[in-house]
Amino acid sequence: xxxxxxxxxxxxxxxxxxxxxxxxxxxxxxxxxxxxxxxxxxxxxxxxxxxxxxxxxxxxxxxxxxxxxxxxxxxxxxxxxxxxxxxxxxxxxxxxxxxxxxx
Amino acid sequence: xxxxxxxxxxxxxxxxxxxxxxxxxxxxxxxxxxxxxxxxxxxxxxxxxxxxxxxxxxxxxxxxxxxxxxxxxxxxxxxxxxxxxxxxxxxxxxxxxxxxxxxxxxxxxxxxxxxxxxxxxxxxxxxxxxxxxxxxxxxxxxxxxxxxxxxxxxxxxxxxxxxxxxxxxxxxxxxxxxxxx
Numbered sequence: 001x002x003x004x005x006x007x008x009x010x011x012x013x014x015x016x017x018x019x020x021x022x023x024x025x026x027x028x029x030x031x032x033x034x035x036x037x038x039x040x041x042x043x044x045x046x047x048x049x050x051x052x053x054x055x056x057x058x059x060x061x062x063x064x065x066x067x068x069x070x071x072x073x074x075x076x077x078x079x080x081x082x083x084x085x086x087x088x089x090x091x092x093x094x095x096x097x098x099x100x101x102x103x
Numbered sequence: 104x105x106x107x108x109x110x111x112x113x114x115x116x117x118x119x120x121x122x123x124x125x126x127x128x129x130x131x132x133x134x135x136x137x138x139x140x141x142x143x144x145x146x147x148x149x150x151x152x153x154x155x156x157x158x159x160x161x162x163x164x165x166x167x168x169x170x171x172x173x174x175x176x177x178x179x180x181x182x183x184x185x186x187x188x189x190x191x192x193x194x195x196x197x198x199x200x201x202x203x204x205x206x207x208x209x210x211x212x213x214x215x216x217x218x219x220x221x222x223x224x225x226x227x228x229x230x231x232x233x234x235x236x237x238x239x240x241x242x243x244x245x246x247x248x249x250x251x252x253x254x255x256x257x258x259x260x261x262x263x264x265x266x267x268x269x270x271x272x273x274x275x276x277x278x279x280x281x282x283x284x
Contacts, residue, residue, distance in 0.1 A: 074265030
């Protein structure tokens, strides 16, 4: 265990979180959990932004995280409205039931 | 213990908690438990933000993400009123093994790139005084309202569009039932 932590440690945590988000979208068949995994991926990217912001002592990275937070809120509102509409149409939250657009 | 050692211990605790609860979030059958693990992961990530001196954004992460977005998720789960049989299992069998292998390859390659380009480098230099103010609310707000004012305005417009879109999508059914053709 190294005694000092640098930017690469935070980037590795960010990578692991992003990968878990990708894995959640791939593995889960529950659309609500899939959607939470997308939020996790957004957060992982934000952590990388903050780490680089600290490395360069520049506030720009934090501004991007602020904007990403607003986009995530907008995305959550629209996405959850879509989930409600899908549930009304099909009566299930199983993603394999929504295959009408699948070739 | 020196401050550097304590910092390291806090980092490994927070990082382990963030990644561990994210892992548990993915492997749930019940979306409510999943949302709880998401909150736990977000709180640990806020601790990491504080370690990176981004105190304002750590507070925002807790207030907006854990306080508003995850609550919205829980509201929707409550609104759908699912029975336990409707909680679908994650996909299993061969497809799961392939997906985990793909994700592990992805993570390993990114980590290898990070280690090659940034690994073994010097740790963060200790900032003090005027240098440290880069992450204060004042500095972030100055950057937001001067250099990044157009993205800021656009994000406001995006939020408005998202509100209208959400109402149009979720409110459609009730409108039709209220006034049948």
